[in-house]
Amino acid sequence: MACTGFNRRSFAWAVLIAVVLVARANAIDIFLEWHLTLDTTLKPVTRDQPVIVINGLFPGPLINATTNDFVHVNIFNDMDEPLLFTWNGIQQRLNSWQDGVSGTNCPIQPGTNWTYVFQTKDQIGSFFYFPSINFHKAAGGFGSIRVINRNVIAVPFPRPEAEFDLLIGDWFYDSYQNTRALMGTPLVAYHAIPDIILMNGKGPFGNPMSKSYESFNVTQGMTYRLRISNVGNALSFNFRIQNHQMVLVETEGSYTDQIALDSLDVHVGQSYSVLVTANQNAADYYMVASPKLVNTSEFTSLVGIGVLHYSNSVSQVSGPLPDGPDPFDLDFSVDQAKSIRWNLTAGAARPNPQGTFNVSNVTLSQTFILQSSVADLGDEPRYVVNNVSYRTPETPLKLADYYVNGTGVYQLDAFPTHYVNDDAAYGVSVVTGIHKGWIEIVFMNTLDAMDSWHLDGFGFYVVGFGNGDWSTDSRDTYNLYDPVVRSTVQVYPGGWTAVYAFLDNPGMWNLRSQLLKHWYLGQELYVRVYDADPNPAKESPPPENLLRCGIFSSPPAPAPAPASWT
Numbered sequence: 001m002a003c004t005g006f007n008r009r010s011f012a013w014a015v016l017i018a019v020v021l022v023a024r025a026n027a028i029d030i031f032l033e034w035h036l037t038l039d040t041t042l043k044p045v046t047r048d049q050p051v052i053v054i055n056g057l058f059p060g061p062l063i064n065a066t067t068n069d070f071v072h073v074n075i076f077n078d079m080d081e082p083l084l085f086t087w088n089g090i091q092q093r094l095n096s097w098q099d100g101v102s103g104t105n106c107p108i109q110p111g112t113n114w115t116y117v118f119q120t121k122d123q124i125g126s127f128f129y130f131p132s133i134n135f136h137k138a139a140g141g142f143g144s145i146r147v148i149n150r151n152v153i154a155v156p157f158p159r160p161e162a163e164f165d166l167l168i169g170d171w172f173y174d175s176y177q178n179t180r181a182l183m184g185t186p187l188v189a190y191h192a193i194p195d196i197i198l199m200n201g202k203g204p205f206g207n208p209m210s211k212s213y214e215s216f217n218v219t220q221g222m223t224y225r226l227r228i229s230n231v232g233n234a235l236s237f238n239f240r241i242q243n244h245q246m247v248l249v250e251t252e253g254s255y256t257d258q259i260a261l262d263s264l265d266v267h268v269g270q271s272y273s274v275l276v277t278a279n280q281n282a283a284d285y286y287m288v289a290s291p292k293l294v295n296t297s298e299f300t301s302l303v304g305i306g307v308l309h310y311s312n313s314v315s316q317v318s319g320p321l322p323d324g325p326d327p328f329d330l331d332f333s334v335d336q337a338k339s340i341r342w343n344l345t346a347g348a349a350r351p352n353p354q355g356t357f358n359v360s361n362v363t364l365s366q367t368f369i370l371q372s373s374v375a376d377l378g379d380e381p382r383y384v385v386n387n388v389s390y391r392t393p394e395t396p397l398k399l400a401d402y403y404v405n406g407t408g409v410y411q412l413d414a415f416p417t418h419y420v421n422d423d424a425a426y427g428v429s430v431v432t433g434i435h436k437g438w439i440e441i442v443f444m445n446t447l448d449a450m451d452s453w454h455l456d457g458f459g460f461y462v463v464g465f466g467n468g469d470w471s472t473d474s475r476d477t478y479n480l481y482d483p484v485v486r487s488t489v490q491v492y493p494g495g496w497t498a499v500y501a502f503l504d505n506p507g508m509w510n511l512r513s514q515l516l517k518h519w520y521l522g523q524e525l526y527v528r529v530y531d532a533d534p535n536p537a538k539e540s541p542p543p544e545n546l547l548r549c550g551i552f553s554s555p556p557a558p559a560p561a562p563a564s565w566t
């Protein structure tokens, strides 16, 4: 990784320059060059199967940034399909042009390259990136993102001896192309579950399908930070380490109240940091990730297994795998979720305490009630939100919004943000999010699988979980005191999850199920947050290297750019 300190941009107007220089005082530019290929020899398990690798690596390389750094990722698409990357949990402040989902960017065509430039503005924490279109995530292409504190901001725990990134996820034996093609088949679309669980791209210890297994080498007496993400397609898992407790410290950019845990549930798309102290006898210990809502007596390969190796150990792992909670005991999971609280006194990206953002008394501007379910549309099995199954237009919404107010691509607020009894239909659902308003979003899950939802551009204040239908009385059960802020939240089967978000980030933002087949088959919408005040325009203009496609395949007339950017 090459790093330099020069200022990339020169701004035309004097007033902002001083502000920008201050903001950039310690920020650096990080330049990355990624070559994306489909590798048929790597084979994480003993199957012939293509894997998406970055510079030959699976998982892809770590992005190691500090708060406010500018990350330039020049992506060479050496695959045979269009490609995009998204940066799960990186908020892209004022810059949804870099978000890398189908609604914000034209795909990077095979044989071409395109450079993302994004800033890790005012963020810290553990995140990951992944390829966002064409079902590519099922083939890999994901990797860790760390955003570390600036030197002047204290981390609320002693410096660990070392850090390990641990990307855990379910995996199909079949190629992603075959799995993708089978998404048109109801049996697969509605019922298929993956085959095995990988840890950092490696199969379970002791499993005959595995060519290798993941092992972390630790020194007895030392404490380590594990940054654990669920990069899978479908399954939540419970993570635990034989004979070791974990101390939860961070999730998706929020330092949590530090709690000691025997095991931790991680849902699809989520990231956590835990501290683990090597305080046991010199030996090797199992690290286990077992799926929720799956009977692992019947699906034994769906237990991810790695090894925590003490450097002075002379013994192999032994004994039974450490027991976790009953995978069907959702009360355990809900109770744990409710115990994850924001540490209101820990500093994070900014020196001021996180508790500055106190939601106990905010005025809500909007409430969305989003119910997820399935529906057959014609012959197609689809996943729906409020009975709308998103159909991806050829033209990214963001371009259509910027150049022609959406004309010909989408109609703003054409679909309901409250659950209504209506026939299921395809639609391009783009809804208004009121700029600088507080929004309450209630996710309801009518399916019998775990779901998880993510909003680009913002953090969710996770205020409540409950069973059955949500009603306004459910608000009495909210935690408005110290809800944790994160970007992906789980929704239990037959239950609801409520979050708040402060819509201070203008842009076109993807709101999606993180479960790959749900997302791929239509469970998403976009929230358009528009700042009507042009003075000064806060949102970034399109990047100079903007890709064009759909109705903009040939360059459009000059943009109706906000006044101060022109």
Ligand SMILES: *[C@@H]1O[C@H](CO)[C@@H](O)[C@H](O)[C@H]1NC(C)=O
Pocket: 062, 064, 065, 066
């Ligand atoms: C990440 O960056 C920090 C700050 O530049 C550096 O101290 C650290 O060693 C880096 N970590 C890795 C794994 O590259």
Ligand SMILES: *[C@@H]1O[C@H](CO)[C@@H](O)[C@H](O)[C@H]1NC(C)=O
Pocket: 074, 113, 114, 115, 545
């Ligand atoms: C493609 O890569 C070249 C060479 O590194 C670089 O100069 C160019 O800016 C890249 N193109 C885009 C669109 O990012």
Ligand SMILES: *[C@@H]1O[C@H](CO)[C@@H](O)[C@H](O)[C@H]1NC(C)=O
Pocket: 155, 156, 157, 256, 257, 258, 259, 343, 344, 345, 346, 347
């Ligand atoms: C919260 O952070 C503060 C400040 O760093 C730390 O001293 C305290 O132990 C943390 N509180 C909890 C409950 O983890």
Ligand SMILES: *[C@@H]1O[C@H](CO)[C@@H](O)[C@H](O)[C@H]1NC(C)=O
Pocket: 295, 296, 297, 298, 328
């Ligand atoms: C799990 O599967 C085993 C073996 O088929 C069976 O005996 C057991 O009852 C199942 N457990 C649950 C909770 O379904």
Ligand SMILES: *[C@@H]1O[C@H](CO)[C@@H](O)[C@H](O)[C@H]1NC(C)=O
Pocket: 217, 218, 311
């Ligand atoms: C583990 O770490 C120790 C000390 O850092 C080193 O000497 C040893 O070679 C490592 N063992 C493995 C298996 O990597």
Ligand SMILES: *[C@@H]1O[C@H](CO)[C@@H](O)[C@H](O)[C@H]1NC(C)=O
Pocket: 361, 363
């Ligand atoms: C809470 O909000 C209300 C209305 O916005 C306001 O009148 C009241 O003073 C606030 N209470 C506190 C304790 O901040």
Ligand SMILES: *[C@@H]1O[C@H](CO)[C@@H](O)[C@H](O)[C@H]1NC(C)=O
Pocket: 344, 355, 358, 359, 360, 361, 481
């Ligand atoms: C948040 O503000 C309310 C008043 O609106 C106050 O009662 C409460 O103690 C504050 N919470 C924190 C964590 O400071």
Ligand SMILES: *[C@@H]1O[C@H](CO)[C@@H](O)[C@H](O)[C@H]1NC(C)=O
Pocket: 403, 404, 405, 560
């Ligand atoms: C888009 O809408 C805005 C406000 O409604 C209007 O001022 C502008 O002229 C429209 N632009 C185009 C290209 O239609």
Ligand SMILES: *[C@@H]1O[C@H](CO)[C@@H](O)[C@H](O)[C@H]1NC(C)=O
Pocket: 371, 375, 386, 387, 419, 420, 421, 422, 423, 424
């Ligand atoms: C969704 O549409 C189906 C018909 O396709 C209908 O039976 C069902 O009641 C609708 N559900 C909602 C929540 O609108």
